[in-house]
Amino acid sequence: xxxxxxxxxxxxxxxxxxxxxxxxxxxxxxxxxxxxxxxxxxxxxxxxxxxxxxxxxxxxxxxxxxxxxxxxxxxxxxxx
Amino acid sequence: xxxxxxxxxxxxxxxxxxxxxxxxxxxxxxxxxxxxxxxxxxxxxxxxxxxxxxxxxxxxxxxxxxxxxxxxxxxxxxxxxxxxxxxxxxxxxxxxxxxxxxxxxxxxxxxxxxxxxxxxxxxxxxxxxxxxxxxxxxxxxxxxxxxxxxxxxxxxxxxxxxxxxxxxxxxxxxxxxxxxxxxxxxxxxxxxxxxxxxxxxxxxxxxxxxxxxxxxxxxxxxxxxxxxxxxxxxxxxxxxxxxxxxxxxxxxxxxxxxxxxxxxxxxxxxxxxxxxxxxxxxxxxxxxxxxxxxxxxxxxxxxxxxxxxxxxxxxxxxxxxxxxxxxxxxxxxxxxxxxxxxxxxxxxxxxxxxxxxxxxxxxxxxxxxxxxxxxxxxxxxxxxxxxxxxxxxxxxxxxxxxxxxxxxxxxxxxxxxxxxxxxxxxxxxxxxxxxxxxxxxxxxxxxxxxxxxxxxxxxxxxxxxxxxxxxxxxxxxxxxxxxxxxxxxxxxxxxxxxxxxxxxxxxxxxxxxxxxxxxxxxxxxxxxxxxxxxxxxxxxxxxxxxxxxxxxxxxxxxxxxxxxxxxxxxxxxxxxxxxxxxxxxxxxxxxxxxxxxxxxxxxxxxxxxxxxxxxxxxxxxxxxxxxxxxxxxxxxxxx
Numbered sequence: 001x002x003x004x005x006x007x008x009x010x011x012x013x014x015x016x017x018x019x020x021x022x023x024x025x026x027x028x029x030x031x032x033x034x035x036x037x038x039x040x041x042x043x044x045x046x047x048x049x050x051x052x053x054x055x056x057x058x059x060x061x062x063x064x065x066x067x068x069x070x071x072x073x074x075x076x077x078x079x080x
Numbered sequence: 081x082x083x084x085x086x087x088x089x090x091x092x093x094x095x096x097x098x099x100x101x102x103x104x105x106x107x108x109x110x111x112x113x114x115x116x117x118x119x120x121x122x123x124x125x126x127x128x129x130x131x132x133x134x135x136x137x138x139x140x141x142x143x144x145x146x147x148x149x150x151x152x153x154x155x156x157x158x159x160x161x162x163x164x165x166x167x168x169x170x171x172x173x174x175x176x177x178x179x180x181x182x183x184x185x186x187x188x189x190x191x192x193x194x195x196x197x198x199x200x201x202x203x204x205x206x207x208x209x210x211x212x213x214x215x216x217x218x219x220x221x222x223x224x225x226x227x228x229x230x231x232x233x234x235x236x237x238x239x240x241x242x243x244x245x246x247x248x249x250x251x252x253x254x255x256x257x258x259x260x261x262x263x264x265x266x267x268x269x270x271x272x273x274x275x276x277x278x279x280x281x282x283x284x285x286x287x288x289x290x291x292x293x294x295x296x297x298x299x300x301x302x303x304x305x306x307x308x309x310x311x312x313x314x315x316x317x318x319x320x321x322x323x324x325x326x327x328x329x330x331x332x333x334x335x336x337x338x339x340x341x342x343x344x345x346x347x348x349x350x351x352x353x354x355x356x357x358x359x360x361x362x363x364x365x366x367x368x369x370x371x372x373x374x375x376x377x378x379x380x381x382x383x384x385x386x387x388x389x390x391x392x393x394x395x396x397x398x399x400x401x402x403x404x405x406x407x408x409x410x411x412x413x414x415x416x417x418x419x420x421x422x423x424x425x426x427x428x429x430x431x432x433x434x435x436x437x438x439x440x441x442x443x444x445x446x447x448x449x450x451x452x453x454x455x456x457x458x459x460x461x462x463x464x465x466x467x468x469x470x471x472x473x474x475x476x477x478x479x480x481x482x483x484x485x486x487x488x489x490x491x492x493x494x495x496x497x498x499x500x501x502x503x504x505x506x507x508x509x510x511x512x513x514x515x516x517x518x519x520x521x522x523x524x525x526x527x528x529x530x531x532x533x534x535x536x537x538x539x540x541x542x543x544x545x546x547x548x549x550x551x552x553x554x555x556x557x558x559x560x561x562x563x564x565x566x567x568x569x570x571x572x573x574x575x576x577x578x579x580x581x582x583x584x585x586x587x588x589x590x591x592x593x594x595x596x597x598x599x600x601x602x603x604x605x606x607x608x609x610x611x612x613x614x615x616x617x618x619x620x621x622x623x624x625x626x627x628x629x630x631x632x633x634x635x636x637x638x639x640x641x642x643x644x645x646x647x648x649x650x651x652x653x654x655x656x657x658x659x660x661x662x663x664x665x666x667x668x669x670x671x672x673x674x675x676x677x678x679x680x681x682x683x684x685x686x687x688x689x690x691x692x693x694x695x696x697x698x699x700x701x702x703x704x705x706x707x708x709x710x711x712x713x714x715x716x717x718x719x
Contacts, residue, residue, distance in 0.1 A: 013128065016129075017128060019135045043322065044163060047322075048332075051127050051333055058321070
């Protein structure tokens with residue numbers, strides 16, 4: 001999976017999660033810029049990525065992600 | 081998507097979730113749309129699919145839709161549970177319950193229950209689920225504590241729970257479900273933990289034992305996530321990361337299973353658990369095809385792993401029968417060939433007499449299932465159909481969506497866990513009557529045969545040689561009477577529910593008249609099949625209101641309602657009561673008795689029609705004409 005594949009998957013997940021087809025994530029997107037992407041849906045998002053890709057984020061990772069790009073980078077590293 | 085241990089593999093897969101969801105959302109009629117969404121809910125759904133489906137249902141808003149029951153559920157928790165709500169709602173929809181959920185403020189369950197100004201009070205829950213962690217209790221007990229000290233801490237916790245349960249019931253008249261404490265602890269000593277009373281795992285095991293006993297005595301139902309986590313593994317249920325991040329004690333990937341377990345209990349409290357297990361024969365009860373392989377050729381019993389697997393499945397079916405699940409057979413076979421296996425194969429655990437309705441022919445199985453439901457006098461929605469053949473399963477699901485059809489695995493060794501994990505027969509109590517029920521249904525089928533050979537209904541009723549014993553609802557009747565009051569949906573004019581304690585209080589109150597009826601006939605003792613609660617109007621002791629009257633559907637059409645009214649009128653007259661009042665409050669299920677009160681001589685009380693469509697009825701006891709029946713009395717009522 002390329003970074004762009006992962007980004008596309010993230011967009012699909014967040015659209016499903018928030019029932020909002022208008023969302024398109026970029027590497028620079030920050031959580032607070034996406035309407036309704038609150039802390040509960042952040043956990044749900046992380047859980048969905050973990051289920052979908054069979055990866056597992058550490059507690060330190062989840063607290064440190066500044067933007068979507070950082071989540072993509074960590075995911076890529078775990079898939080490698 | 082990778083399979084998780086909490087995967088619900090008994091549900092069939094849905095090939096195009098998005099397409100189906102879109103199709104559902106395009107339906108403008110809200111009833112039809114909910115039907116379609118409920119159909120999607122019958123399938124195996126992923127984490128995101130569950131959330132999407134729930135959002136589609138939520139968009140319909142709170143409405144009354146025929147065929148579905150609305151329930152207001154409050155979840156009071158000392159961990160984060162918001163992420164479980166979509167899965168609970170979807171799993172309830174799977175069972176025809178449309179649930180409005182209120183999640184109490186985190187860790188505020190005591191305040192919520194006690195404070196009349198809380199949002200919980202405004203919500204007016206009909207069901208309350210308490211989901212608490214054992215962390216506080218464990219933290220309060222030092223590791224060197226003695227058994228007595230541990231018990232003291234546990235008792236304190238259980239006493240507090242008992243108070244919360246009572247408060248929940250008294251304030252809201254809600255049914256209460258208590259979640260068992262999840263054991264997410266780590267070993268301290270290793271194997272020696274088992275010998276240390278205050279070792280966290282021991283403490284939780286003991287806490288769960290004590291709490292369960294207390295819950296049973298308070299008519300509180302259990303949601304046993306502790307047991308479920310042993311089945312799937314604690315790591316599938318509890319994720320430390322999620323606990324540290326969000327104080328979730330149930331991890332998001334386990335949400336859909338949690339939701340299903342919770343929905344089973346809520347459905348069981350409303351009498352919606354399945355009642356009958358319908359079994360296919362070839363390659364389900366034994367390996368091979370009896371018509372081709374013959375008695376010697378089929379694989380069953382010791383000496384073959386496959387034969388033992390089928391034997392284990394038969395044993396499990398027999399175990400279910402022993403707890404009151406009705407067994408039936410629906411097979412494509414010649415009837416004589418199929419029955420011969422039950423009579424003549426030495427390894428058969430199931431006997432022909434264990435099967436209440438036996439249908440082996442070459443007709444369509446969906447049609448045969450309808451016949452089975454009719455012969456047993458139960459709804460099609462009470463059936464679970466087990467068949468190894470995917471084509472038959474798909475056919476039945478297609479034409480009878482209300483019949484539960486587990487997606488049986490190919491390997492016969494996994495038939496039992498598939499059926500057990502699916503939780504179709506969830507119980508909230510177990511009585512002597514339950515254990516006899518399967519035999520009673522078998523007797524019902526024999527009665528049907530008698531009906532077929534009788535000249536008239538009168539002839540049939542006379543041939544049954546029925547007798548009734550009756551009396552006030554006593555201590556020994558409480559468990560069964562409570563069960564009947566809470567499970568009966570059809571013969572139930574008011575659909576009022578009472579807990580064991582409440583019923584005991586009603587029965588003990590001297591101003592009330594309570595009655596219980598047991599019906600016997602030449603085929604079986606049907607046990608306690610009807611209960612009645614009559615209460616005086618405040619200030620009008622000469623008038624009794626029929627607060628509750630329930631009768632098991634097993635004895636419909638036997639004139640028992642007429643004999644019961646004869647008995648009630650006599651008992652009330654002896655006390656100087658002059659008249660009865662009664663209400664019929666229509667529901668989706670009690671249409672069968674819409675004519676009950678006029679048929680017993682009650683007159684309609686004219687009134688402005690209330691919103692629930694209830695009708696009010698009145699009977700002057702002096703005018704009552706004793707109703708002739710074919711039921712003899714075998715005991716005098718003692719006041």
